[in-house]
Amino acid sequence: MNVLILGSGGREHALAWKISQSPECDQLFVAPGNAGTLQVATNIPELGKSFDSQGKHQIGEFITKHDIQLLVVGPEAPLVAGITDYLKEHEAFKELAIVGPDMRGATLEGSKDFAKEFMLKNKIPTAASRTFTIDNIEEGLKFIQSKSLPIVLKADGLAAGKGVIISQTYEDAQANLKDMLLNDKFGSASNKVVIEDYLKGIELSVFVLTDGKDYLILPEAKDYKRIGENDTGPNTGGMGAVSPVPFADENFLKKVEERIVKPTIKGLQAAHIDYRGFLFIGLMNVNGDPFVIEYNVRMGDPETQVVVPRIENDILPILFATANQRLASERLKISKEIASTVVMVAEGYPDAYQKGKEITGITDVSEALVFHAGTRDENEKVLTNGGRVLAVTGTGKNIQEALDKSYSSVQKIVWDGYYYRKDIGQDLLTL
Incomplete structure (x- = not known):
């Protein structure tokens, strides 16, 4: 099987490292890749940097030329840009297996506001929130005064993992809201801002692989987002991770599955969203109960670097089954x-x-x-x-x-x- 992975980060290197071990893998390409993927695959540095119409066309040409049978989309940007939709709309790629949801599914990560509405509709536990734009910024500033401290502000769109601000004072929260809406603090990502209650607890991430009908729950992980020790300083894309998570015992993970995973999959089906790929569920453990902080529509980085090494079986057949809606027959073997x-x-x-x-x-x-x-x-x-x-x-x-x-x-x-x-x-x- 010839496989193409889109992306250039640690997540993509970890996936390439694992896929390259499969006896079913004939040729493995990573676009654009990095110095690490070069050790286990062929990098295509001129590909995967743009996902406009020309960029998508070039990806399609490469898939045809190299007889790619499986495409694994690593990061969120190409999914939000509709790479899956583009390929599925063309007859030439009808046999191509794709791990990565369509554009509507990717909106779960592409818009915090959309994700909140989805959670409310499907009765998935999450923090109470409201969304504001420049048109009702004055209302937003008043809303801040009505909340308990600290207050969480989130850029609605993609902000490379840095679009979340936790304000300890009303003045700081109001200044940040103005900075986001009036000064484009996070560019177009903060054209809308979600203001939500702060959840006090311990954070963790649960990863699901779904073909839109069935699912496998992958190992959970705890990520460390802040740049400074003792969780201080600004948010980053992630400074480290550990898997498994000691406080995520069998009872807690059962709650996650029943209260969050199952209703999420059912909600996607009810919305007629064709979701085949990874679903990252960012959670807060609040006194033993799980609440969703965010959805991501791909694996986390650096969580992938602790999750993938714990998967003992060949991951390639599982990914292929995901893309072809045959996941029900697959099982994961996880290292202790x-x-x-x-x-x-x-x-x-x-x-x-x-x-x-x-x-x-x-x-x-x-x-x-x-x-x-x-x-x-x-x-x-x-x-x-x-x-x-x-x-x-x-x-x-x-x-x-x-x-x-x-x-x-x-x-x-x-x-x-x-x-x-x-x-x-x-x-x-x-x-």
């Missing part, structure tokens, strides 16, 4: 080992940072997996090419053993101006 990943980022991230720094020491790592995110290969050297650069994943019989492998491996990798959090997973050691 703990996985942790520590993300190494460029100095200055999530604000301005430099690219093009040479990375050394990756080949010295022997007891962990190094997944590339923001990297590129140049003259057989690995250079930084993004804010989040590498995710270093260790596994072990317990959290401490996994973390020890991650951190001892991180210490072998060097470039000018790197940074990583030194407290990933520490909060889980006492649970």
